[in-house]
Amino acid sequence: MKIRIGYELIYDCPQPTPMILTLSVHFTRASDIIIPDYLFTDPPVPITAYRDNYGNWCSRIVAPKGQIKLFTDALIRDNGKPDKVVQQAKQTPVENLPDDALLYLLGSRYCETDLLSEIAWQLFGKASDGWAKVEAICNFVNRHIAFGYQYARPTKTAWEAFQERTGVCRDYAHLAITFCRCMNIPARYCTGYLGDIGIPPPNSPMDFAGWFEAYLDGNWYTFDPRNNTPRIGRVLIARGRDAADVAISSTFGPNTLVSFKVSTDEVNEMRST
Known part of the structure; x- marks a missing residue:
């Protein structure tokens, strides 16, 4: 293709x-x-x-x-091919994580782990570890936030998206990243191109997309809480702690x-x- x-x-x-x-x-x-x-x-x-x-x-x-x-x-x-799904991927204990993944456990400009940690453990503490936990986080974020370009603003953080329950793709990603980090799963923000290959065309103008990657079982895997389904034709531009690093x-x-x-x-x- x-x-x-x-x-x-x-x-x-x-x-x-x-x-x-x-x-x-x-x-x-x-x-x-x-x-x-x-x-x-x-x-x-x-x-x-x-x-x-x-x-x-x-x-x-x-x-x-x-x-x-x-x-x-x-x-x-x-x-x-659509985004890879590896249901059996396990969570790596913090003490066994590689040094370069540790940064993605910490709070950052748009991902306030300190404000959302207790909520994260209440919501996902009993979910199965590994892929299933990240999937549970994505499912929750997808249901919790209503999408709309009118809700976008450059200063909106994960905490604010959680409270307001509205946002755009970067807000979905920020909230899911924050929840993952709170649950000791390294997560990093991604931006790039994502068209409508394999799905009905969107009604809104094309934009750069935001998603995230979670570190499981020694690999970084793509997750997209906004669309919440594997997609075809994702073209990565940049990765970072959150949107501040990849503007x-x-x-x-x-x-x-x-x-x-x-x-x-x-x-x-x-x-x-």
Whole structure:
């Protein structure tokens, strides 16, 4: 399967504005890329790149005064399989976790483990360990939060999403991540492309998606409490503790996001007989 992915973001800046952009496909998918997702800008500006502390590929620019368009149009190969389900995956005791997984047990900007720990143990303390516990957490979050773009705000935390019972995909992920960490299961936030391959088209415009990965039995597995079903064609961009680590843009000056478009579509290939 081949998937065409891309974005077009237009910012209006009243003055030259430095930006950090996390928009590139994750290095773990490098071998799948057919047409690279190079970052283009209009007007053209110098671009430098670096790896952040989580291994994500980030770009640095200084947007000029006025409008700037950021865009890409890429093609990636995908195995066409849904997210892996491993019901027998067990929970790893904290004392046996690898050092690099321990960070994902701790509270972070949007995941307040201190506020939700007691609630988590009340809700999930009796659930079977391992995959079943993460599944129970996802089922609860999926039922607990009502989805709606009108409920989105950049400052909403897991605690607030739990209290308000509304949100978007990142809020579902933040709440599930927090519950997992409270139950001693490392969990990390993911952002990327997720189209409607294999399901009816959504009624809303395409957006970047947020989900999470939980560490079980020596592996990181994908979970998506917003959709709460295995999906096809997920293309990872970045991972981190929460959305603060994987923001598509971090801007250092006043600006307005004028336009935001994301696309991800399966490419239908003609076959000769």
